[in-house]
Every structure is written in structure tokens, then in C-alpha cells.
Amino acid sequence: MSDITRSSLPEHVAIIMDGNGRWAKQRGLPRIMGHRRGVEAVRTTVRAAGECGLKYLTLFAFSSENWRRPESEVSDLLGLLKAFIRRDLADLHKENVRVRIIGDREGLKEDIRNLLLEAEQMTRDNTALTLIIAFNYGSRDEIARAAASLARDVAEGKLDASSITPDAITARLDTNGIPDPDLIIRTSGEERLSNFLLWQAAYSEFIFIPDYWPDFSRDTFFVAIDQYMARDRRFGGLSGQVALAGV
Ligand code: IPE
Ligand code: IPE
Ligand code: MG
Numbered sequence: 001m002s003d004i005t006r007s008s009l010p011e012h013v014a015i016i017m018d019g020n021g022r023w024a025k026q027r028g029l030p031r032i033m034g035h036r037r038g039v040e041a042v043r044t045t046v047r048a049a050g051e052c053g054l055k056y057l058t059l060f061a062f063s064s065e066n067w068r069r070p071e072s073e074v075s076d077l078l079g080l081l082k083a084f085i086r087r088d089l090a091d092l093h094k095e096n097v098r099v100r101i102i103g104d105r106e107g108l109k110e111d112i113r114n115l116l117l118e119a120e121q122m123t124r125d126n127t128a129l130t131l132i133i134a135f136n137y138g139s140r141d142e143i144a145r146a147a148a149s150l151a152r153d154v155a156e157g158k159l160d161a162s163s164i165t166p167d168a169i170t171a172r173l174d175t176n177g178i179p180d181p182d183l184i185i186r187t188s189g190e191e192r193l194s195n196f197l198l199w200q201a202a203y204s205e206f207i208f209i210p211d212y213w214p215d216f217s218r219d220t221f222f223v224a225i226d227q228y229m230a231r232d233r234r235f236g237g238l239s240g241q242v243a244l245a246g247v
Helices: 003-007 020-026 031-051 071-094 110-123 139-155 166-172 218-229
Strands: 012-016 056-063 098-102 130-137 183-186 205-208
Touching (some): 098 110, 205 218
Parallel strands (some): 012 056, 183 205
8 A cells, every 4th residue: 555545544434234134034033143144244344444544433333323223123133232342342452453342332331331431431541443333323312412411611710611612512512532534424325314413424434335234245345445435525615725725
């Protein structure tokens, strides 16, 4: 890879992993089988991200609206998250991956909350890829929690309302300290955000892939990255001006 190509690699890729249920249905299998195969695709993708030197990978694993699904499916999904952390944490740590979780922890049971905390604490000083798992995550919920936290500080006299700038809001989001996603990928052919990173996606590039998530492969990932690198990002300015403007 030439230096020029490397410089336009995305720093942060976020993925809406969709289509597990349809993958299973197509094969006459129960939905849980699609979710299980989805975990394999997660492992493949984390490896591929590490391979190309990506700094941040965010995976949308469970939305704040996914509680609307039948109880048995919700419990399967919670079980898969727990199993993933228990089985894969040591390997991720060995690979120098830092794990971060975004989403509302208050809405989760204590055993899961403890596991998530353990994953973050064990890997906090790792310096390769940062893997961000969005669990019980909804962007509107995240923004509302940030607004409530700012409002509390204003009410207590710690903050002046005039200091509530876009940067101040960014700093109260779950993604504090993480750069905005350069590229958002959604699988399964659906072309919507479904309440994912609404604030952070202001200038993200989007790539929609027809494959269901369990079929997402290393090759598909690299093709998406290549497509991203051919895009012209302007951030409201003109072509080629962005670096000069320091955005
Ligand atoms: C993505 O697959 C996983 C989650 C949303 C948890 P889906 O379960 O949404 O699969 P489809 O969209 O029904 O096929
Ligand atoms: C988005 O997928 C959430 C995750 C991938 C975790 P959904 O399948 O829940 O989204 P909708 O309902 O089709 O918009
Ligand atoms: Mg879906």
C-alpha cells in the first residue's frame, strides 16, 4: 500500500449488522441460528479490521428498540453477548484490542453490566483496535441522556447555558473521545440508520450491502473500505480544501 492510499484509510468504521433473521429464514432455521452465525461474522470482521490497521470499529449489536422483539429472541441475544464476552475477551486482550461499550447500561441486568465493565477494565490500556459494541444503544436515548446531564449541571450552577456548544454535547455522549465514524456500513439491503449514531453520522459516508450479516466476509469488508477510499469528502467545503481548513 502506498502512503497516499494509507492516508485515506478510514479511522473509524461503524457497522449496522442486519439480516441475521432473514439469513436463518432463508435456510428454514430458527432466528437464533442466524444470530449465532452473526457472531462468527463479528470475529471475522474484528480480525479484518485489525489487519488493515483500523483504529475504531463500532458494531451495532442490540438497539434500545430491540426489546420490542419476542422475549425468547431478546433472551437469546443477551445470552449471545454474554457468551461472546466470556469466550472472546481473553483473545481480544491478547490481540491488544481495547473494548468499549456504548448504550444505556442502567437498562441492563447486573450480571451483564459487570461483564461489560470487566471487558472495558481489562482492555483499557490496549493500543491496537478499539472495538466499540453498541448494546441497548439508541441514538435519541443517548442524546437525551447527554441533554439531561447538561441540564443538571446548569441547574446546579456548574455550567452556563451559553457553553452548550456542539462540542459540549459531543463530550457528553457515550462516544466521548471517539472520533465520528468515517464510514457506516449496513448489511441486508436495508437503507436506514434505525436510531444509530445520529449525531455522530453528520458527515459519515454510507455503504449499503445486500448480503445478510452472517455472510459478511473479510473480502466484503475490504471492498467497502476500497469504495470508501474513492469517495470525495467535502465537509461543506470544496474538493481538496478540507485538509487546508483543518477539519
Ligand atoms: C440483526 O439481525 C441483529 C439484531 C438486530 C439484533 P436481525 O435480527 O435484525 O435480522 P432481520 O433484519 O430480522 O433479518
Ligand atoms: C438495527 O437493526 C439494530 C441492530 C443491527 C442491532 P433492526 O433490524 O433492529 O432495524 P429495523 O427495525 O429493521 O429498522
Ligand atoms: Mg433487522
